[in-house]
Amino acid sequence: MSLFLATLLFGLFLAVLGTVLLWNNSVVASTARTLPRSKRGAWLFFGAGAVWFVWRVSRLTESDLIFFQTPPPVMAGFAVLALLAFLYAPDFLAVRGLCVLVLLAAEPLLYAAYMEYQHPQRLLMVTGVYLALSLALYLAAAPYRLRDFFEWLFRVPARPRLLGALLLSYGLATSAAAFTY
Numbered sequence: 001m002s003l004f005l006a007t008l009l010f011g012l013f014l015a016v017l018g019t020v021l022l023w024n025n026s027v028v029a030s031t032a033r034t035l036p037r038s039k040r041g042a043w044l045f046f047g048a049g050a051v052w053f054v055w056r057v058s059r060l061t062e063s064d065l066i067f068f069q070t071p072p073p074v075m076a077g078f079a080v081l082a083l084l085a086f087l088y089a090p091d092f093l094a095v096r097g098l099c100v101l102v103l104l105a106a107e108p109l110l111y112a113a114y115m116e117y118q119h120p121q122r123l124l125m126v127t128g129v130y131l132a133l134s135l136a137l138y139l140a141a142a143p144y145r146l147r148d149f150f151e152w153l154f155r156v157p158a159r160p161r162l163l164g165a166l167l168l169s170y171g172l173a174t175s176a177a178a179f180t181y
Helices: 003-023 026-037 039-058 072-088 093-113 120-141 144-153 158-178
Strands: none
Touching: 003 026, 003 093, 003 120, 003 158, 026 039, 026 093, 026 144, 039 072, 039 093, 072 093, 093 120, 120 144, 120 158, 144 158
């Protein structure tokens, strides 16, 4: 992935997320409040994260594997663990799935900006990605905090609009920076 595409996609994602929060109707608030414990969200986000991770494991070479010479046993092990998570740890699985997706999506974005020192504007994207990584690691350890955050955020109608305006502005600035490379 090129630096242009990585920066543009990240900026557009933030702009869309900011627009949704800026819009802030009852559907946005109710969806956000029910997301952390949602079964559909768990199947969507954790399922997508598990499939993506198993696909990434399938791309490992022999030098990346310690105890096995081919990836299929490792892939099967992680697939079984993902299925067991749906059975035995269903609480806040949607939040953990979002965290997995953020962690997996960060790699190609940061790899695109690696060693691109001649473009200091790349730091708009890189800073946002590192903030998202930090938040994902925190929420993976304490997923109930996302539920608490959504309750706090949607208690006052001005809060989601303010957060949406900030995300929209940052996303548009990051998208504009992509065209300066």
